[in-house]
Amino acid sequence: MKSLQIITSSIIVSSLLVGCGGSNNNKMPMMPMIPTTPTEPTTPTNPTNPSQNLPSLNILPVMIDEDGNLNDGKATYTLNANQNVDVTINTPNRSWVTPMWRYNNNPLPLVIRVNRGDDMTLKFNNQLASDSTIHWHGFKIPADMDGGPDYPVKPNGSKIYSFKMNQPASSLWFHPHPDMQTGKQVYMGLAGVYIIEDDISKELEASNQLPSGDKDVVLLVQDRRFDIEANGKRELLYMNGDMDSDGMLGNVVLVNGSAYPKLEVSTSKYRFRLYNVSNAKNYDFAFSDGREFTIVATDGGLLKNPVKVNHIMLGAAERVEIIADFSKESVGSKIEFISRAFQDDNMNMGNGMGGGNNNNNNMDNQVGGRSPNGTEVSVMRFDVTTVENDNIVIYNTIPQRAEITNRIDMSSANNIGNERQFNMTMSMGGGAMTFVINGKAFDPTRVDEYVQANSTEIWNLTNNSPMAHPFHAHAIQWQILSRNGVPSSGVDLGWKDTFLVKANESVKIIGRFEPVNVGDYMYHCHILEHEDAGMMGYFRVGDTGNIDNF
Ligand code: C2O
Ligand code: CU
Ligand code: CU
Numbered sequence: 389m390k391s392l393q394i395i396t397s398s399i400i401v402s403s404l405l406v407g408c409g410g411s412n413n414n415k416m417p418m419m420p421m422i423p424t425t426p427t428e429p430t431t432p433t434n435p436t437n438p439s440q441n442l443p444s445l446n447i448l449p450v451m452i453d454e455d456g457n458l459n460d461g462k463a464t465y466t467l468n469a470n471q472n473v474d475v476t477i478n479t480p481n482r483s484w485v486t487p488m489w490r491y492n493n494n495p496l497p498l499v500i501r502v503n504r505g506d507d508m509t510l511k512f513n514n515q516l517a518s519d520s521t522i523h524w525h526g527f528k529i530p531a532d533m534d535g536g537p538d539y540p541v542k543p544n545g546s547k548i549y550s551f552k553m554n555q556p557a558s559s560l561w562f563h564p565h566p567d568m569q570t571g572k573q574v575y576m577g578l579a580g581v582y583i584i585e586d587d588i589s590k591e592l593e594a595s596n597q598l599p600s601g602d603k604d605v606v607l608l609v610q611d612r613r614f615d616i617e618a619n620g621k622r623e624l625l626y627m628n629g630d631m632d633s634d635g636m637l638g639n640v641v642l643v644n645g646s647a648y649p650k651l652e653v654s655t656s657k658y659r660f661r662l663y664n665v666s667n668a669k670n671y672d673f674a675f676s677d678g679r680e681f682t683i684v685a686t687d688g689g690l691l692k693n694p695v696k697v698n699h700i701m702l703g704a705a706e707r708v709e710i711i712a713d714f715s716k717e718s719v720g721s722k723i724e725f726i727s728r729a730f731q732d733d734n735m736n737m738g739n740g741m742g743g744g745n746n747n748n749n750n751m752d753n754q755v756g757g758r759s760p761n762g763t764e765v766s767v768m769r770f771d772v773t774t775v776e777n778d779n780i781v782i783y784n785t786i787p788q789r790a791e792i793t794n795r796i797d798m799s800s801a802n803n804i805g806n807e808r809q810f811n812m813t814m815s816m817g818g819g820a821m822t823f824v825i826n827g828k829a830f831d832p833t834r835v836d837e838y839v840q841a842n843s844t845e846i847w848n849l850t851n852n853s854p855m856a857h858p859f860h861a862h863a864i865q866w867q868i869l870s871r872n873g874v875p876s877s878g879v880d881l882g883w884k885d886t887f888l889v890k891a892n893e894s895v896k897i898i899g900r901f902e903p904v905n906v907g908d909y910m911y912h913c914h915i916l917e918h919e920d921a922g923m924m925g926y927f928r929v930g931d932t933g934n935i936d937n938f
Contacts (some may be wrong), residue, residue, distance in 0.1 A: 389500060390531045391392075395920045400464060400882050402725050409754060410708075414590070417792070424568035426668055427715025428726065429717070430814060431921045432902055440480040440481075441453065441480065442480050442648060442649055442650040442747045442769060443478030443479065443480065443483075443647075443648075443649045443650070444646075444649060444650060444651070444652075445605075445643060445644055445646065445649040445650065445651040446496055446644040446645050446646055447605070447644070448496055448497055448498065448499045448581060448606050448608065448644055449496055449498060449499065450498075450500075450501055450601075450688070451465055451496060451498050451499065451500050451501075454466065455467070455528060456640060458473075458503075458561040459503070459681050460729075461503075461505065461506055461507060462506065462507050462509070463500075463502045463506045463507065463508045463509070463510075464509050464510075464676055465508075465509075465510045465511070466489045466492070466502060466510070466511045466512075466513070467492060467498070467510060467511070467512050467513070467522060467580070468491065468492050468493070468512075468513040468515050468673075469489065469491060469512070469513070469514050469515055469516050469518065469520050469564070469661070470489065470490055470491070470492070470493045470515050470516075471487075471489050471515070471516055471576075471579055471602070472487045472489075473487065473488050473489065473490040473493050473494070473495060473577070474486075474487055474488075474495070474621075475487070475488045475577070475612075475645065476495065477493045477642070477645065477646065477647065478645075478646040478647070478649070479646065479647035479648065479751035480647070480648050480751065481670075481751050481752065482580055482703055482711070482753075484614070484617060484621070484622045484753075484820075485620060485621045485622070486614060486622050486623065486624060486710045487621060487623065487624075487848065488576055488577035488897060489573065489576035489577045489578050490577050490578065490625065491515065491578065491580060492792075495645070496644065496645055497577075497579055497580050497590055497608055497644070497645070498581070499579065499580065499581040499582075499583065499606060500562075500580065500581070500582045500583070501583045501585065502553065502582075502584055502585070503558065503584070503585055503586065503657075504553060504554065504555065504584055504585065504587075505552060505553070505586075506552065506553065507550070507551075507552050507556055507831070508551050508553065509548060509549075509550045509551065510522070510546050510548070510549045510550070511546060511547075511549075512541060512546060512547050512548075512549060513545075513546045513549075514541040514542065514543055514544065514545050514546070515543075515544070516543060516573070516671070516820075517543055518543060518566065518569055518573075519540040519541065519543070519566040519567070519569065520540070520541055520562075520564045520566050520569075520573060520578075521535040521536065521537070521539060521540055521547075521564055521565045521566055522547075522549060522562050522564065522645055523535035523536060523562060523563055523564065523565035524549070524551075524560070524562050524567075524585045524607060525560060525561050525562060525563060525648065525860075525885065525886075526552060526558065526560040526561070526583065526684050526687055526688060526762065526865065526885040527551070527555070527560060527582075527611075527704065527863075528553070528863060528864065528865070528902055528904055528905060529552075529553070529863075529904060530552040530828065530904060530905070530907060531862075531863070531905075531906060531909050531929070531933065531934065532907055532934065533549050533550065533551045533905025533909050534648075534862055534863065534907075534909060535549065535562075535565050536565055536617070536862065536908070536909065536910050536924075537566055537567035537570075537769045537832065537910070538600045538832065538908060538934055538935065539567055539570075539934075540567065541760055541770075549832050550656055552904075553584055554582070554742070554904070555584065555688070555689070556588070556684065556688065556689035556690065556790065556791055556792065556883070557581055557583075557584050557585050557588060557589035557690060557818075558583075558584050558585040558607075558661065558687070558688050558689040558690075558836065558883070559580040559581070559661040559685065559687075559691055559707045560580050560581075560584065560687075560688075561579060561580060561582055561584070561663060561665060561707070562579070562582050563578060563580070563665070564578050565910075567751060567832060567919045568921075569920065570916050570920055571627075571636060571667055571916030571917045571919070571920045572626055572627075572920075574667060574915070575612070575626050575636060575667055575916070576623065576624060576625075576626070578709055579608075579610075579665050580807050581606050581661075581663065583606075583661070583768065588690070588786065588787055588789070588790050589690065591787065592690075592783055592786075594625055596779050596780045596781065596829075597780070597781060597783040598684065598780070598782065598783065599656070599657050599710075599711065599780055600659070601661040603657070603658045603659060603780075604655060604659045604660070604661070605651065605658065605659070605660050606644070606660075606661045606663065607643050607644065607660050607661065607662050607663065607768070608634065608643065608644050608645075608663045608665055609641065609642070609643055609662070609663060609664050609666065609671065609767065610636035610641075610642050610665055610666050610667075611637060611639070611640065611641045611642070611666050611667075611759065612624060612638040612640050612642055612756070613625040613626075613628075613636075613637075613639060613756030613757065614640060614756045614760070615641070615755060615756070616753055616754060616755055620634070620916050621698075622753070625756055626756070626916070629757065629758050630759070630915065630918065631758060633821060633917055633921060634668075634821055634917070635636050635667065635668025635915040635917050635918065636916070636917050637665040637667075637669055637758045637759055637760060637761065638669075638756055638758070638759065639670055639749070639750045639754060639756050639757050639758065639759040639768060640749060640750060640751055641669075641727070641749050641765050641928040642770065643767060643768045646752050646766070647749060647769060648749055648766055648769070648771040649768050649769075650752075650768065650771050651768065651769075651770055651771070652771050652772075652773040652774075653715055653770050653771065653772055653773070653774075654713060654715050654772070654773070654774040654776035655714055655715050655716075655718075655719070655762065655772060655774070655775050655778060656715055656716070656773065656776045656778040656780065657695050657712065657713050657714070657715060657778055657780040657782070658714065658770075659684070659709055659710070659711055660709070660710050660711075660712060660714050660725050661685075661707065661708050662702065662707060662708050662709070662710055662889075663707045664701075664702040664704055664705065664706050664707070665704075666704050667703065667704060667915065667917065668704055668761075668907050668915040668917060668918075669704060669761060670701060670702065670703045670704065670762075670856065670858075670888065671701070671702050671727035671762050671767070672700070672701045672727055672728040672729075672730045673699060673701075673702060673710075673725065673726070673727055673728075673767070674697050674699035674700075674725075674726055674727075674728050674874060675698075675723055675724065675725055675726070676710075676724035676726050677700050677723070677724075677768075678727070679723075680696050680697070680698050680699065680796055680932070681696070681697065681698070681709065681710050681711060681713070682694045682695065682696050682697075682713075682782055683697060683700060683709070683710055683711075683879050683882075683883065684709050684710070684711055684782065684783075685694045685705070685707075685708060685709035686692070686706075686708055686879060686882030686883055687706060687707050687742070687865065687883060687885045687886055688865030688882055688884060688885055689790075689791075689792060689865070689883045690709075690765060690786055690882075691786070691792065691865065691879070691881065691882045692785060692786050692790070692792045692793050692794065692881065693784065693785055693786075693881075694782055694783065694784070695709070695879050697878070699728055699878070700879065701730070701888065703856065703857075703858030703886065703887070703888035704858050704914045704915055704916070705858055705860055705885075705886040705914035706858060706884075706886050706888070707749050707878070711929065712770070713778075713780065713808070714772055716773040716820075718723065718772065718774055719766050719773060719774065719775060720772065720773075721772045722769055722770070722771050722772070723769065723770040723771075723772070724768075724769050725763065725766075725767045725768045725770065725925075726764060726766055726767055726768065727765045727767055728764060729762055729763065729764040730752075730761075730762045731762055741831070745760065749765050749766055752838045761856075774804045778811035781879040786804060787790070792881075792882065792883060795867060796867050796898045796899070796900060798846065798869065798898060800844050800883070801844045801846045802840060802843040802844055802845060803843075803845050804846065806845045807845075807846040807848045807896070808837060808845060808846070808848065809826070809847075809848050809850070810825050810826060810829075810847060810848070810849050810851060810859070810911070811826055811849075811850045811851075811876065812824075812825055812849070812850065812852065812853055812857050812859070812889065812923070813823065813827065813852045813853050814853040814854075814855075820866045822921065822922070823853065823857075823915075823923040824920040824922065824923060825911075825912075825913075825923055825924070825925055826925070829921075829922030829923075830912075830922040830924040830925060832921070832926075832935075833935065834926065834935075835908065835910075835926045835928045835933065835935055836925035836926050836927060837925065837926070837928070838925035838927070838928050839901055839927055839928065839929045839930075840901075841901065841903070841905070841906065841928075841929055841930035841931075842902065842903055843900075843901055843903060844898065844899070845899060846869070846896060846897070846898050847861075847866075847896070847897050847898075847899075848894060848895075848896050848897075849889045849893065849894065849895045849896075849897070850889070850893075850894040851891055851893050851894070852892070853888040853891065854888045854891050855891060856888050856889065856891060857888070857889055857891075857913040857915060857918065857923070858886050858887065858888050858889075858913065858914040858915065859887060859888075859889050859910065859911070859912075859913060859914070860885060860886040860912060860913075861899075861909065861910075861911035861925070861927070862907065862909035862911070863905045863909045863929065864885070864886065864899045864901060865876070865883040865885055865898065865899065865902070866883070866885065866887075866898065866899040867881070867883070867884070867898050867899065868881075868884055868887060868895060868896070868897050869885050869896040869897060869898050870895070871893060871894070871895050871896075872894055872898045875893075881912035884897070886914050898914070901929050905929045905930075906929055906930045906932070907928065907929065907930070907932065907933050907934060908926050908928050908929075908933035909926070909927055909928075909929065910924055910925070910926060910927075911924065911925055911927060912924030912925070
């Protein structure tokens, strides 16, 4: 027995060494490479096996406007943050119950759908045992309504968020943003979808240039790690591995709360609002047969011109709306949606590292581990079950009155020639990695950048660390000017609130701070563990902010 253990561990060690030397060029000699908590040997699962009985995709529930009137220009909602909500996780192999944190005790993430220009009044009741907030990701609203860490809501406390969204139809979202607890609270299950509609999106839907109704489906993608079953439940594991401070990566990819679900579709075009609301995972979404699909929207709204692609990389917090065309399929075909394998950065040290099992979407009853970025994953499947006459012809060019038809002119920037620089770096300190922006860790009592009210600015992001970071700034939707000096094209021409800055990449962006943008906002890496560890800063728009009374 003893000798067997020795043999087993020497096999593990040598395969780790092979993994480290093989698939990267060792730019990161200081990475901690000690495997984490040993896990049980794993049985590879094969989620692509067609004989499996896949769970049906959960359709996320849309909240009802409390005043009962969707068209009175007023939107009234209540969100309670709750702990210990028992959620059934369905997978191809089995189901189990996991206690999660959710809004309104609902087992699923909630969707709020409003019209552009509505006056929003949302009462938030914090029923957690810790501070929380609701941050409105991608919204152009005043800082005191933005739900940043500078406006915490205490346990049993409440806050009324009221604002008007005057921005284009888009797939936005909301999540907690308390100081140093964002990663944990989002991971435990607090996040929701916020959809704005406007007269342009409605016109395109009414004229069958965009799928709508039950052909407009939110797909919320999040990776998680589950403990073995105990007392009939499998708890979520958070930050239980040595490399988790580099970003919390799970080995089970959930879509709307289920692992590898299926959606039954007709022979038609569908619009999928694809949300990567994982803590740290990047996906390179594609269909397994490599088929083309069309991207019609990015984070902040519809594209001027839809873009045909056969894959799309989304970093944490990024969204796209895609059109999948099943009109040429025959009933009975099954189309698989995956995240392709990729070599994204130099942090991943080969797929054997990190001590976790990294099976392709492992749902067995084993301690969950770390599945690194770049591992191929089966995300979900579309089963064509009904024939329908497809009458949707996707728009070619959005109506001229849409803001996205105008590229923001570089010469209109207030800081042209003196662009704001943000350099993302990492270093080894005290046995752990630290991630910083411009050499500084977040300090809640320091404003890092002062921005003039109503100004147009160019920001330049550089990444001198060996991994990709999804950069996000509150209050604004940006246009990407260039990456490594190459002018933007395709999907990069859309409104962006979050975008990946890859290792050794530099990304130049331009944006307008509008009159509604007043006060102190955050910019940060949206790998939530980086953000919580201080890869974040404050910027103040206008002369006044709240930071002094934080
Ligand atoms: Cu979704 Cu400060 O972020
Ligand atoms: Cu945000
Ligand atoms: Cu980061």
